[in-house]
Every structure is written in structure tokens, then in C-alpha cells.
Amino acid sequence: MTYDVVVVGGGTAGGPLAARLSEDPDRTILLLEAGPVPADDAVPAEVRDGTTLRAAVPGHPLTWSYPALLAPSRPYTVVRGRMMGGSGAINGGAFVRARPEDADGWARRGNDEWSYGRVLPVWRELESDLDHGATDVHGGSGPMPVLRAPQQSPAAEAFHAAAVDLGFGEEPDKNAPGAPGVGPLPRTVVAGIRRNAAMQYLASARHRPNVAVRGDTRALRVRVECGRTTGVEVETAGRGEFVEAREVVLACGAIGSPHLLLLSGIGPAEKLTALGVPVVADLPGVGRDFTDHPQLVVEWRGRPPGAVGRPETFVTVLDFASPGGPAQGDLEILLCEQPIRDLLTGVPGGTGGGALLVSLQGPESRGRISLRSADPYVPPRIEYRYLSEPVDRVRLRHGLRTAVALLRSRAFAGVVDGLVDPGAAAVGDADLDRWMDAQLGTAIHLCGSARMGPADDTGAVVDQYGRVRGVSGLRVADTSILPTVPSRGPGATAVLIGELIARFMRRGD
Structure with missing residues (x-):
């Protein structure tokens, strides 16, 4: 069978x-997923449970585990x-839209279909x-349920009060x-x-006669x-197989899609x-100049009585601008009401503490993805090059100091019994830099590894409709096409991408 779209x-x-x-109904669709496609009543417990990240750990059977370098000395x-739902099946469930400034910035780069005014109806x-x-x-009847995290806990109330006390708006x-x-x-x-x-979108769609879903099927390369x-x-x-299609859309994520393009000779x-x-x-733009949010974790010891009831995961978030930063903000501090170890294991450690996740949301540093081998089973080389631009280090340092100030505020006095890290001694720039270099992490919000752009953009891989340059019948539809990472987490934007590319295809763009 030759499918209209794979x-x-x-x-x-x-x-x-x-x-x-x-x-x-006149278009035949085949959806290929490398991991399992469980029935609704057979979703693993660690995937259903939105209060932990038990499946989001290296080596878990429902994940891809990619070796990478965040910086030259930071593996x-x-x-x-790696299952139906992708990273949305194992992550923290945040659903924050890209800011209007993000969307309008993409439009100014020659992608007018992506302006905030045009995408807002789709968001709704x-x-x-x-x-x-x-x-x-907002919308009231779409497939994605959106609910704000509860704020009725000592930690959430302290975080909010501390932010306001430090002069941040609500x-x-x-x-x-x-x-x-x-x-x-x-x-x-x-x-x-x-x-x-x-799962939300396919709950009813997968039973339509014109759509087929195949799990445990790994794509090796696109044939052109x-x-x-x-x-x-x-x-x-x-067992190897060739699946014929009139059109192929890669939605393997911002690591998987550029890797598959490279394996296919693109x-x-x-x-x-x-x-x-x-x-x-x-x-030449495939895998080049991607962006992501570098992240640091500031853990704190809890002071009894600690959190009320079962601790939440990610609860309250502070977005703000560094000195001289953009109006929409380029720094984020996210409150987690569990120690990171508890969050990843799902087993409470009894410390009553938690963590602040400090991220740089508007990085200047750019990374790259490249082939190590023509063998599709060899993972690509991933180099983030975090903090390679000096301004990124200065801004992240400011975010770290802000997080420490929050935890040491009067509002947190009844909740926090001291910092686990970076410790009281890390006050100077040199001390903070050493700690950042040793503890540097990532929010795993990779974008821009096969970015969109107009014909005169020599680094663009696709046009604003997701069509790959120089190859007919091939598109990309995931966060790899975004020119830059949004100044908020990209989960909601990834859903938007699927919606928009589908609209473009159905109207013939």
C-alpha cells in the first residue's frame, strides 16, 4: 500500500x-512510532502519574538516552x-505558550504565517x-486540557510572596x-x-478507517x-521494510528529525x-545553530511542617528579565516542591525540601548536531556549547543569585532550612562560575536544529510550511523548525506546530 502521508x-x-x-477521509495516513503504542487502559503507571518523572531517566525502556556535551568539559x-506521546508522555506536563514576542520574532524572520495574530486562533x-x-x-473545547498547578502549600505561597517582596510583578x-x-x-x-x-488527539482519531498507527517501528532513512x-x-x-508514501513528515523531535535527515543524505x-x-x-543548516535553555538546580532543605499533603512537581514559576534583557523576560525560576531525587524516583526521601530550577530562556549560544556514523543505530554527536557566549554566563549568574535571594527571604523563613547547593561560600563571580560549570544542566527544550526561513536564508532547512528545501514530498513538523527556542518551555508550541503544519498541508501549501 502507498500511503498519502507517512x-x-x-x-x-x-x-x-x-x-x-x-x-x-480521502487522505490515507500512517503514523510510525519507534516505541510502544499502549492502549489507553495499559499506559504504564510511571507515564500516567504526573506527580513524578520516574520514566524520564537515562536507561528507562521508554526513553532515548543520547550522549551529549553541554560544554566541552560537561558530558x-x-x-x-520513546513511546506514543514522545517526551510529552514522560515530562513535567508544563503547557506554557510561546510568548507573543517569540511568535512575532519568527514572523519578522520571513515566516509571516507564525505571527502571534495568526497563531492565536489555533492556540484557542x-x-x-x-x-x-x-x-x-483561551479555548474551552479543544483536545488539550490545561489546568494551573495548585498554589495552596507553604512552599508555593512562600515563593509567590518572596517574588513580590523582591519587586517582581504578578x-x-x-x-x-x-x-x-x-x-x-x-x-x-x-x-x-x-x-x-x-493520546489526547488520537483517542478517537486512531479508529478512523483512513489512519493506521504502528508502534515499535524505527525509521532508518527517508528514500529520495x-x-x-x-x-x-x-x-x-x-525486520527491514520499505513503506511507500506520496509525502513524508518527520516529527521525531529536534534530535531525531535532523539525525534522520542527515542519514538520508540531506x-x-x-x-x-x-x-x-x-x-x-x-x-548546511541541518543540525546547525540550535538553541536550548541551560538550567541549574538550587536545592533546599525543608523546615517542618513542609509541604501539605503529597508534594506537587512543578508548581509556580517566575519569569523576569536580566539587566538589559528583553521585555518578555530571559530568565525563569521554577518551583519544585520535591527534591530532584524524589521527583525522579517517585520515592519520597522525607527531607521535606525542594528545588528551584533556574533557566536562561534567551540564550545567545548555539549548538550543533552532526553524524558520527552512517549507521542509523549510532547516536548523533550533540554539542550544546552552553555559555560559549559570555553574556549567557552573566545572565545565568544573575538568575542564580535571584534564586538564592528568594530562598533567603523572610517569606521562605518558615519553609527553608538552608541551601543544599551552591552553599553560602559561593558569592563571588568566580565561585559561582565554578559551581555553574560543574552543575550545568539543560531544560531539554532543544529547538532550531532544522529551522525554517525564507529562500534567502542560507541556513534555513525548511520553509515556513515545513517543506524541506530541494526535496519534494518531505516536511519537518516539530520544534526543530523553530528559528529560536521560545522564551518559555516549548511543549505547548510543539502541539501548535502539529496543528499548523496539518493546516498548511490540507490547504495545499
């Missing part, structure tokens, strides 16, 4: 994309979801906001336009259950003949040739 990747963008395309393992259509309902800004609705500040985190965790986008995509080479249970010609990969399209 979507590779059943994650936060791929699931919604396939579901929306299948609304056209790291990047964990991505895809969500069911359980706090606000249907308004000019931001009660993180998904509405306005100045950055402190407010509850919008999430897709409802009654403790993580509601990932693919005479400049046109003909299908995908895949492997299922050790990327920088000189480097592909050196590895023995036949060149299909010379696109």
Missing part, C-alpha cells in the same frame, strides 16, 4: 498532526520519550482551559499577553494524570529518488560525503 514520530507534534490530517545524557482551538474557559485568549495567566512575573504554572496534568498530546520522496526505510522487530554535503552518505540535498 508521519514519522508519534510525539507532541506528530500525534496532533496525524490526527488532524486524518479528518480528511550529559539527554533523555527523550487546540486547548480546553479548565481555569478560564472560552475567552478571546502574572496570574502565563498563557496570556502581558508583562512577565510570578504565577501558577499551566499544565496538562489533571487529577494527577499526565495527559500527553498524542530524482529529488522526490518515495517513502521510508524502517525496521520492526529486526545536510552539509562535505560532511556527509566524508562519512560515505550519498548526498541528496546540500543543506
